[in-house]
Amino acid sequence: MSKEPVAVIGIGQTKHVAARRDVSIAGLVREAARSALDDAELDWADIDAVVIGKAPDFFEGVMMPELYLADALGAVGKPMLRVHTAGSVGGSTALVAANLVAARVHGTVLTLAFEKQSESNAMWGLSLPMPFQQPLLAGAGGFFAPHVRAYMRRSGAPDTIGSLVAYKDRRNALKNPYAHLHEHDITLEKVQASPMLWDPIRYSETCPSSDGACAMVLTDRAGAARAPRPPAWMLGGAMRSEPTLFPGKDAVSPQAGKDCAADVYRQAGIADPRRDIDAVEMYVPFSWYEPMWLENLGFAAEGEGWKLTEAGVTELDGDLPVNMSGGVLSTNPIGASGMIRFAEAALQVRGQAGEHQVEGARKALGHAYGGGSQFFAMWLVGAEPPDA
Amino acid sequence: MNREIAVVAFAQTDHRRTSEELSEVEMLMPVLHEVLAQTGLKTADIGFTCSGSSDYLAGRAFSFTLALDGVGAWPPISESHVEMDGAWALYEAWTKLLTGDADTALVYSYGKSSPGPLRDVLTRQLDPYYVAPLWPDSVALAALQAQALIDAGDTDEPALAAVAARSRADATANSHAQLSGSVPHGDYLVRPLRTGDCPPIGDGAAAVILAAGERARELCDRPAWIRGLDHRIEAHGLGVRDLTDSPSTRLAAEKAGAFERPVDTAELHAPFTAQEVVLRKALSLDDGVRVNPSGGALAANPVMAAGLIRIGEAAAGIHRGESDRALAHATSGPCLQQNLVAVLEGDPR
Numbered sequence: 001m002s003k004e005p006v007a008v009i010g011i012g013q014t015k016h017v018a019a020r021r022d023v024s025i026a027g028l029v030r031e032a033a034r035s036a037l038d039d040a041e042l043d044w045a046d047i048d049a050v051v052i053g054k055a056p057d058f059f060e061g062v063m064m065p066e067l068y069l070a071d072a073l074g075a076v077g078k079p080m081l082r083v084h085t086a087g088s089v090g091g092s093t094a095l096v097a098a099n100l101v102a103a104r105v106h107g108t109v110l111t112l113a114f115e116k117q118s119e120s121n122a123m124w125g126l127s128l129p130m131p132f133q134q135p136l137l138a139g140a141g142g143f144f145a146p147h148v149r150a151y152m153r154r155s156g157a158p159d160t161i162g163s164l165v166a167y168k169d170r171r172n173a174l175k176n177p178y179a180h181l182h183e184h185d186i187t188l189e190k191v192q193a194s195p196m197l198w199d200p201i202r203y204s205e206t207c208p209s210s211d212g213a214c215a216m217v218l219t220d221r222a223g224a225a226r227a228p229r230p231p232a233w234m235l236g237g238a239m240r241s242e243p244t245l246f247p248g249k250d251a252v253s254p255q256a257g258k259d260c261a262a263d264v265y266r267q268a269g270i271a272d273p274r275r276d277i278d279a280v281e282m283y284v285p286f287s288w289y290e291p292m293w294l295e296n297l298g299f300a301a302e303g304e305g306w307k308l309t310e311a312g313v314t315e316l317d318g319d320l321p322v323n324m325s326g327g328v329l330s331t332n333p334i335g336a337s338g339m340i341r342f343a344e345a346a347l348q349v350r351g352q353a354g355e356h357q358v359e360g361a362r363k364a365l366g367h368a369y370g371g372g373s374q375f376f377a378m379w380l381v382g383a384e385p386p387d388a
Numbered sequence: 389m390n391r392e393i394a395v396v397a398f399a400q401t402d403h404r405r406t407s408e409e410l411s412e413v414e415m416l417m418p419v420l421h422e423v424l425a426q427t428g429l430k431t432a433d434i435g436f437t438c439s440g441s442s443d444y445l446a447g448r449a450f451s452f453t454l455a456l457d458g459v460g461a462w463p464p465i466s467e468s469h470v471e472m473d474g475a476w477a478l479y480e481a482w483t484k485l486l487t488g489d490a491d492t493a494l495v496y497s498y499g500k501s502s503p504g505p506l507r508d509v510l511t512r513q514l515d516p517y518y519v520a521p522l523w524p525d526s527v528a529l530a531a532l533q534a535q536a537l538i539d540a541g542d543t544d545e546p547a548l549a550a551v552a553a554r555s556r557a558d559a560t561a562n563s564h565a566q567l568s569g570s571v572p573h574g575d576y577l578v579r580p581l582r583t584g585d586c587p588p589i590g591d592g593a594a595a596v597i598l599a600a601g602e603r604a605r606e607l608c609d610r611p612a613w614i615r616g617l618d619h620r621i622e623a624h625g626l627g628v629r630d631l632t633d634s635p636s637t638r639l640a641a642e643k644a645g646a647f648e649r650p651v652d653t654a655e656l657h658a659p660f661t662a663q664e665v666v667l668r669k670a671l672s673l674d675d676g677v678r679v680n681p682s683g684g685a686l687a688a689n690p691v692m693a694a695g696l697i698r699i700g701e702a703a704a705g706i707h708r709g710e711s712d713r714a715l716a717h718a719t720s721g722p723c724l725q726q727n728l729v730a731v732l733e734g735d736p737r
Contacts (some may be wrong), residue, residue, distance in 0.1 A: 002488075003487050003488060003489075025516070056443050056449035056450055057443050057444055057449075057471065057512075058443060058444075058448075058449045059449075060516070061512065061516065062512060062513075062516045062520075063442065063509070063510070063512040063513045064442065064444075064471060064472065064513050064720070064721070065516075066472075066621075067513055067621075067624055067720065067721040067722075067725055067726065068513070068514065068515045068516065069624075070621045070622070070623065070725075070726075071623050071624055071625065076621065076622055076623050077622070077636070078620060078621065079618065079619050079621070080619075080621040080726065081470060081472070081476060081480065082470055082472050082476075083468065083469070083470055083471075083480075084443075084452070084469055084470065084471035085468060085469050086450050086453065092468055095468075096468065096480055096483075099480075099484055099487055099489075100483055102487045103483045103484075103486035103487045104486075105483055105486065119516075125449050126450075238466065239466055239467060239468055240464045240465065240466060240467070241437075241456055241464060241465055241466075241467035242462055242463075242464040242465075243456060243457040243460070243461050243462060244453050244454070244457055245457070246457070246462065248462070254464075255463065255464050256461075256464035259463070260464075371450060371453050372453070374453070374456075375453075375467075
């Protein structure tokens with residue numbers, strides 16, 4: 001049995017900010033959903049099912065919020081699924097929704113991910129002590145800093161790479177009206193002078209806490225034929241997981257990430273990702289993860305990722321632009337961050353990315369990860385349908 | 389959809405009021421081992437893994453990550469998680485198998501209700517701005533539903549007591565049940581519900597293996613084929629719902645093909661006696677259908693696993709040759725807000 005091709009025909013985001021005090025959680029998600037429906041020129045009645053994702057319920061203090069959100073998302077009388085795969089959840093949610101279309105269970109599916117971090121405190125939500133379990137220390141930064149240090153030692157990368165990534169992503173964010181951080185006076189010197197939080201990670205090399213939501217309308221071949229704007233076609237998608245902690249784990253370049261990318265490239269017929277892929281939205285919550293993931297995703301040989309960053313290859317006008325939107329470093333509504341990567345990849349191949357559009361982008365990768373670098377979700381989207 | 393998918397194995401814990409000496413992972417591990425042993429499969433043989441659980445029961449964020457360590461996800465596996473009852477994890481796995489990307493799936497779910505006051509914890513499911521601050525608890529909300537049914541003339545207190553007595557009598561044949569035999573119907577907890585009308589609070593886990601086509605026949609003598617599977621949600625606000633009916637259950641059943649031919653068995657996820665009355669009506673079940681031969685959720689209701697257990701129990705009946713066509717139902721949210729229906733069949737004998 002062949003799978004039904006899956007097309008992205010509607011994309012919506014909220015303007016991401018530190019605190020959306022003007023809307024409830026329901027108001028926030030509805031705004032993104034309505035925007036995606038408008039893009040697809042569809043209405044609530046055209047949607048067959050809703051797949052929603054977010055990071056832990058503790059971040060807003062609402063247990064299984066999909067129950068409360070059913071009304072706001074026009075889901076009453078429809079199937080509604082709630083995905084939760086830690087930081088990769090935005091990507092996983094899109095893939096679960098895509099599977100409903102690919103399996104021909106539903107024709108048109110609304111998928112949405114959100115986080116309203118201002119309702120709570122993510123740092124403490126992640127730091128609840130549990131007996132006999134390794135604490136996450138000071139939130140995510142405390143967990144990931146040693147892995148960054150290990151990467152620097154292993155690759156011989158100079159100390160300057162992290163700040164280059166942050167400087168690039170914050171400049172890219174200025175071209176994205178939805179991005180949270182718009183630092184108009186950003187300079188490389190300012191990034192390098194920012195306080196050290198978790199050595200070697202500086203304040204300006206970390207992601208903000210954002211309120212925001214992202215939504216997409218996914219549909220089948222027939223739905224794509226009716227779409228008012230060019231669709232993005234899913235050419236490959238995969239999830240991979242590995243355990244949090246075990247002696248054989250490579251925390252710098254996890255096997256699950258490599259396997260996930262290989263599966264996506266196989267599905268999409270990508271032989272050489274560096275040559276065949278035009279743009280990448282990757283999950284970089286701390287700046288050093290750009291060179292680390294460049295290697296993990298097969299864009300550079302082991303130990304060579306930082307050289308692409310240093311040479312400007314990943315700049316918006318570079319040979320392999322990475323995080324054209326400003327990325328997670330500029331916008332981080334955690335549960336939505338993965339879906340924003342997927343959606344921004346789709347915007348690129350639809351030619352709808354506005355000021356941060358990569359000229360002639362035909363194939364783009366959306367990437368998300370979560371947990372202790374153990375959950376991965378990726379998709380590759382193209383301007384042409386899979387069998388074209 | 390022409391790919392046939394079946395439940396080929398099912399395992400569950402002995403459900404208990406408390407399991408404080410065990411972590412969630414320790415509670416789950418024997419179930420995972422048992423369900424794999426039934427098929428002879430190893431973790432590395434499984435094409436897709438999906439789980440259901442709730443951080444709010446565990447009291448910490450990302451609690452499911454530790455369960456994944458227990459699964460032994462090495463080499464890395466294709467895996468996902470829903471923050472829902474495991475029945476919805478099974479739904480996700482079923483769609484994954486339908487795409488042809490995998491031939492087998494491991495589905496598991498677990499929940500420990502013992503560490504905290506469950507009635508209080510479940511209030512956090514409600515509208516966080518207007519309802520949750522009032523702390524209306526799960527029993528009080530179920531009592532509203534029961535009273536609405538009584539007011540409508542759909543049931544009365546003796547009939548509800550009979551539902552409880554039948555369930556717990558049937559549960560004597562279920563060694564995993566937490567509450568079985570002659571259980572006193574007790575005093576009012578929240579009128580009109582007595583303790584006997586309410587589910588036991590307990591800890592438990594369950595796991596199921598799905599397989600497609602010929603793979604299912606290799607792994608199981610009599611696979612329980614999933615003929616249809618659908619789920620629907622209703623409005624959250626209780627004031628806009630008719631609590632005496634469950635239109636989402638009826639619609640899910642219709643989409644799952646439940647009404648095309650009669651079923652011989654129904655495993656209903658009805659934690660409160662009155663909810664069985666609502667579900668029987670929504671599903672048009674007559675007295676010829678065996679309802680909850682396992683004892684149902686009134687005998688054991690480990691939150692997040694109880695729905696998956698209904699599918700597992702229905703499938704196991706088919707595996708054993710006691711049932712040919714069964715309906716399994718799972719619910720989520722206050723007063724049956726969200727409902728899933730699966731229709732399972734064995735090969736003709």
